[in-house]
Amino acid sequence: MRRIVETGRRDALWRRLPGSRKPARLLPFFAIGFMAGISLLLIQLILAERLAPWQLTARSVMPDQVQAAHLQQPAGGDDRRPAPAVQAPAASGSQPSAQPRHAAAVSGGTAGASAGEAPAGSKQDPIVRVYLTKEKRIESVPLETYVKGAVAGEMPIDFEPEALKAQAIAARTYIVRRLEKNDRSGVPVAGADVTDTEQHQMYVPLSRLGSNWPEAQREADLAKLSKAVEDTKGLVVAYGDEPIEAVFFSTSNGYTENSEDYWQESIPYLRSVASPWDKELSPAYKETVTFTLSDFYSKLGISPAGKSKSPAIKVLKWTDGKRIAEVRIAGREFSGREVREKLELASAQFAWKVKGDSIVITTYGSGHGIGMSQWGADGMAKEGRSAEQILAYYYTGTKVEQASKLVNRS
DSSP: OOOHHHHTOOOOGGGOOTTOSHHHHHHHHHHHHHHHHHHHHHHHHHHHHHHGGGGGGGSOOOOSOOOBOOSSSOOOOSSBTTTTBOBOOOOTTSOOOSSOOOOOOOOSSOTTOOTTOOOTTOTTSOEEEEEETTTTEEEEEEHHHHHHHHHHHHSOTTSOHHHHHHHHHHHHHHHHHHHHTTOOTTOOSTTOSEESSTTSOOOOOGGGTTTTSOGGGHHHHHHHHHHHHHTTTTEEEEETTEEOOOOEESBOSSBOBOTHHHHSOOOTTOOOOBOTHHHHHOTTSEEEEEEEHHHHHHHHTOOOTTSOSSOOEEEEEEOTTSSEEEEEETTEEEEHHHHHHHHTOSOSOEEEEEETTEEEEEEESBSOOBSEEHHHHHHHHHTTOOHHHHHHHHSTTOEEEEHHHHHHHO
16 A cells, blocks of 8 residues: 555545545544544533532632721721721621721531531531731631621620621622622632631631620620521622622711722712711711821821911811811821821811810711611611611612522523
């Protein structure tokens, strides 16, 4: 039989002229190749079906500042969002305040499980890898266990059950969105999705769950926390077909804020609404701080030279949420947010009075004021509102849905 090179032909074997017997000899090889391809395709389809529930795990961690007020008063991580932070309530026996505090911790799951590996009994949950800043280690827990730790860290356990449920849904929404968008902003180490601080969400580790609560009612409080999370399992707040930036804060001044009045970005579901419950309920509603005038000028970066001892202060513009938008101090203009941050005030709604060489500043509310007020949520719950009604009120035009439905749609 002549070889192809001898005839000068360079055609592929399958292109030989009719009558050649070589192609016939190759038929078994083609058949084997075809069957192998079909087998590989079937294996891929089976694997895809089995891995579907873990779709979220492959994505990981929100923007920088979706703020909240964290305490055992609502902790609410202040100033967190796609880049802002949020503030929320804290532990039992304490009242939510404007500064974040740890409440109790989480139950369920296996601390230290390797990334991407679900502890026994939670194979349907994506894994959340939390960097514990004080312990300098990563704790890997199922998503629902993470939510439990976040609620414990963000809201006092003595809040109404429906308020705790609203917080659970907001906390779950935050982490689901972060995982979906593979957002790891603000995480100082590789291999983690979030930290346990208000930079993301306050979180109480498994080993300390309930440790800050009165021992006599700890078991009942743990059951109350677990019920709030279990009753809302898988639920998130959605706008359109995706989880929202579920920002929250401790205490309003009577109104929430439009997002663009604090972050310069207009978000349709973060609109200013009245929140009258906070004034009566929250111990963080009103706060007074005193500065020496020299310290006041220094923090604002103003040189007092050539200026009178008593600074001239004039509000130039207010936000829809009744907070200071622009103010002139000693001839220099600031945003209300700038003054709040430079002086480390609880709120951007403030009044002042000069007394001798000091200035006394009184603030109203605690936190950035965007999204859900935690004390407001508790007030609504006390009036009989459900978690879904609370969330729909503070997040305009949204609805509560199962996260799995949103994933299937996308």
